[in-house]
Every structure is written in structure tokens, then in C-alpha cells.
Amino acid sequence: MVDGAPLRKAVFLDRDGVINRAWIKNGRPFPPPSPADFSLLPGVAAAVRRLHAAGYLIVVCTNQPDVATGRQSREAVEAMHAKLRSWLPVDDIRVCYHIDEHDCTCRKPRPGMLTGAAAALGIDLGRSYMVGDRWRDIEAGQAAGCFPILIESDYSECRPDPPFIRVSSLAEAAAFIINRDTHNESSAMPSVHGLRVKIFADGADLASIERLYADPIIKGFTTNPTLMRKAGVSDYEAFARKVLTIVPDRPVSFEVFADDHGEMETQAKHIQSWGPNVFVKIPVTNTRGESSAPLVRRLAAEGVQVNVTALFTLDQVREITDALHPEIAANISVFAGRIADSGRDPMPIMAEAVEIMKARPKAELIWASPRELLNVFQADAVNCHIITATPDILKKLELVGKDLDQFSLDTVAMFYRDAQAAGYSIDIGRCAAE
Structure with missing residues (x-):
């Protein structure tokens, strides 16, 4: 060397x-x-x-x-x-x-x-x-x-x-x-329209959901109590039903908010009744670390479309995949972004999860909690079925394939404009005198 x-x-x-x-x-x-x-x-x-x-x-x-x-x-x-x-x-x-x-x-x-x-x-x-x-x-x-x-x-x-x-x-x-x-x-990334991975919008703002529903790139929607609270939602069911009037024909996930598996089951069956395109988000465990796999098995057997969420490990993927019904649509959400936050490359984990889930052909893997636009293309590379994306990430879709020389020039111009707008100056004469 x-x-x-x-x-x-x-x-x-x-x-x-x-x-x-x-x-x-x-x-x-x-x-x-x-x-x-x-x-x-x-x-x-x-x-x-x-x-x-x-x-x-x-x-x-x-x-x-x-x-x-x-x-x-x-x-x-x-x-x-x-x-x-x-x-x-x-x-x-x-x-x-x-x-x-x-x-x-x-x-x-x-x-x-x-x-x-x-x-x-x-x-x-x-x-x-x-x-x-x-x-x-x-x-x-x-x-x-x-x-x-x-x-x-x-x-x-x-x-x-x-x-x-x-x-x-x-x-x-x-x-x-x-x-x-x-x-x-690659400096020239492929077209968004050539992606195999489906993009689901993640959020709880009704105006944003309505705008994104008009975009054919968006194939579904997800939300959760944390996003709804940030958006100021006070009535969970009323909000959900409004979403379903906006999005009548694409998958939408709504999460249970109980910690007891019996109460989760009751909520899940009620949420499922809101529409045929509804997927019920079930956390992989409750706050005591007790597995939700038995609950998932019961719900799937009754025809409830579940989106099992907050998975981080392949053992969890195996357990939940085994609990799913082979003839009922389902999602498994692996929090790839949070895995990356721990310093681990999520791509091998997500690629292996795709293989594990082949045992349930009607189940789809979701790359959840992405951190940047690049994650969309990484999910596509490992044949992940779905990736969720927040409005901030979705706004960056227009940058896909952008000429990097022009991007560099735009960045320099942004710095210059911001310095001018702030009124920054350096007293060259005073500096020379010192």
C-alpha cells in the first residue's frame, strides 16, 4: 500500500x-x-x-x-x-x-x-x-x-x-x-418514477394529506398518536374519519393507543371497522416488553389488516411474520432510521427482513422512520416494499437527479444572500490598524 x-x-x-x-x-x-x-x-x-x-x-x-x-x-x-x-x-x-x-x-x-x-x-x-x-x-x-x-x-x-x-x-x-x-x-440518481418501493406519506396534517393524495407517487398514508398530538388533533376517531374521506382508496394506518393487549384488541377491531383500506398499527410489544405476537395472530385470523410497528430486530420480524395469516394483507414496520441512529447499517437487516417475510406473500415490509431522501433509494435497493416519508423528506423529491454543479452554485448563492440579508460586515480598516 x-x-x-x-x-x-x-x-x-x-x-x-x-x-x-x-x-x-x-x-x-x-x-x-x-x-x-x-x-x-x-x-x-x-x-x-x-x-x-x-x-x-x-x-x-x-x-x-x-x-x-x-x-x-x-x-x-x-x-x-x-x-x-x-x-x-x-x-x-x-x-x-x-x-x-x-x-x-x-x-x-x-x-x-x-x-x-x-x-x-x-x-x-x-x-x-x-x-x-x-x-x-x-x-x-x-x-x-x-x-x-x-x-x-x-x-x-x-x-x-x-x-x-x-x-x-x-x-x-x-x-x-x-x-x-x-x-x-452516483451523482445522477434514478428517477423517482422508476422506483419499485412504494412511498407512504407519514403525518397528521389534514391539508397536507389532501395535497399529497393528489400526487400519484404517494401510494398510502401512515400516522401515529405522536404525530397527531403535534398536529393538535384532539378527537382521534373524528380525525381518522376525516382522513378516510380524503383517502378512500389507498392504505391508511391508524394506531391503537392502549397498553393492555386485551384493550388493544378491542380498539383494533373498532379501528378496522372504519374502512376496508384501514390497517391497524399494533406495537410489537407493550410498555412492559410483552410480545404482541399472540394478539397479532388472533387479529390476523379474524381478517384484521395489521401494521405491526416499532420493530428493530430480525428476531422480532421472524416472530411477527409467523403470527400473520398467509391470506390477509399486513405490514411490518421496521424502524430502519432509528437502527441507523444507533450506528448500525440498516440495509443488511432490511434485506434479511425481506427474505424472512417471503413466507407471508401478502405481507409487506415498511422502512420506517427514514432520516433522509437517500433512504428511499436504499429501501429500493434491498427490495423493501414500502417506505414512509415525512413532508420534509417528500419536499426533497424535486431534488432527485439535480445537477450537482448547479446545486453547488445554488448553495454558494444562498450563503451570500443570507449574509447580505443579515447585514453582516467586516471593518477591514479597523482590522488592518490593529
Whole structure:
């Protein structure tokens, strides 16, 4: 690494089962028995070239314990890697030849191969990815601070702990990586009209709701007691019924305000009666931390459309998803913005939540509590179904795709106008005299 050079992004790849065909024995993957048996999986060459062309360093990190146990020679491994280098634009190959009993720092799930490559090549681990097909790969990526991506397999072994996202192949992983970073880094963002994620307006001002209902970009509405209190709403049901006269044909969520699950159930059934487009917001727990999953199960079984809110963890997503009825529409609101407030990247969590909720095809995931317009495109990148947005964020939709040179000039002009309007001045003569 050259001192002072900017850190680069990388994609770390496991080898067997990700790049080349693994040999499956008793439900577990093993390396090819010889260099003659070493061959790329379909689509791998194109995926790696695509990633390399997009500016990612490609680093292979592979455990090869068969060398330590005597089942394979180091020369055979090196011959396979010579083939690999001739086939693919690989920047580095890191190999651990140890077994667990050696207690080394390089054998995955420990992150030594990744951190060693990062130090040698000047890699920014926080902007990099680890793609693997086993729990060891995912945990190594997590430990190194990379974004972990699991290629699905039917191996008979333990599953990694989240967060991570699942894909079916390296080609799909490459598409996800490039799409995610394009959203994060591109100076010309895609059109709002090209988004797959649905935007729901979040608020409690009737005039604003009426104005936003006229905008076809807005696909639904949410509110909560906190927003209603800030808006000066004094009669909950009267307000809700006014909203439903304005919005008769798009989803609208209204929240229960009890802390006892029995009272929540009574309120939920009454709120549901207000209209066929009503979703009833149920907090994931009450204030005593008691799960609302049994209540959600009862309501869903009776046909109540619920929007279970204030979820932060994937365990909560699993529990609530299991409680939903497969034939009844529902929402699960994960507070991605508040997760980000804790210093955690919400994208792997939201991507995994999408996968979990596939068990309930009529349920939709909501990216709740967004903090900025970028969150809309992040939600779209992980295939989240819905994102809520406050009026402040919605106002910024007009900035999507704005020329950054013009944006810079507008900002400079704003500073100048504000300084002039404030009447600021500097007495140059007095300063010179001093």
C-alpha cells in the first residue's frame, strides 16, 4: 500500500462453492480433489469481471484444511490458484492451511485473511463485501466490518447469524453490490418514477394529506398518536374519519393507543371497522416488553389488516411474520432510521427482513422512520416494499437527479444572500490598524 493513497473498496470471495464447484459429501462442501477437477461455476467469470470493471478489488479468501490433514498437497492448491488467476482478474488470493485446533487468526470465521489483505492492499473494509456460502464466511465478513452476502446452499450445517443478505449466485451478488453502491455513490440518481418501493406519506396534517393524495407517487398514508398530538388533533376517531374521506382508496394506518393487549384488541377491531383500506398499527410489544405476537395472530385470523410497528430486530420480524395469516394483507414496520441512529447499517437487516417475510406473500415490509431522501433509494435497493416519508423528506423529491454543479452554485448563492440579508460586515480598516 502506498502511504497517503485513498483506501479502495473490495469484494472478498470464498472459493469452493462460490467460484468453483464444490464436492459435496454427507451434506458438506469440500474442495475439488485435484487441479484437473477444478472448474468455474456458471456465470462466475462474467460476475467477477463485472465487479472488477466497476472498481472493486477482487480478493479470494479460502480455508484449505485438507493440506493440514494430508488429504491434499499445497502444490495442488497452488496449481488450482494458478488456473484461477489465468481465468479471472483476481488481485489477491489468501489461503489458510490450518485446522481449528491450530487456533490461528486466519482461519474463517476469524477475519485474519480479510484484515491482512486490507492492510496490504489499502482496502476500506467498511465499503467492502464478503461473499460466501457458509457460516464461516459470513461471520468472518461481519468480524472484519464488511457487508456480508450469503450464497444459498442446501448444506447440512449450521446457518450464520444475521445480519446478512441471501442471494442465489455470485452473479446475483454482483448485481446487488453494484446496484447498492450505484445508489449510494452516483451523482445522477434514478428517477423517482422508476422506483419499485412504494412511498407512504407519514403525518397528521389534514391539508397536507389532501395535497399529497393528489400526487400519484404517494401510494398510502401512515400516522401515529405522536404525530397527531403535534398536529393538535384532539378527537382521534373524528380525525381518522376525516382522513378516510380524503383517502378512500389507498392504505391508511391508524394506531391503537392502549397498553393492555386485551384493550388493544378491542380498539383494533373498532379501528378496522372504519374502512376496508384501514390497517391497524399494533406495537410489537407493550410498555412492559410483552410480545404482541399472540394478539397479532388472533387479529390476523379474524381478517384484521395489521401494521405491526416499532420493530428493530430480525428476531422480532421472524416472530411477527409467523403470527400473520398467509391470506390477509399486513405490514411490518421496521424502524430502519432509528437502527441507523444507533450506528448500525440498516440495509443488511432490511434485506434479511425481506427474505424472512417471503413466507407471508401478502405481507409487506415498511422502512420506517427514514432520516433522509437517500433512504428511499436504499429501501429500493434491498427490495423493501414500502417506505414512509415525512413532508420534509417528500419536499426533497424535486431534488432527485439535480445537477450537482448547479446545486453547488445554488448553495454558494444562498450563503451570500443570507449574509447580505443579515447585514453582516467586516471593518477591514479597523482590522488592518490593529
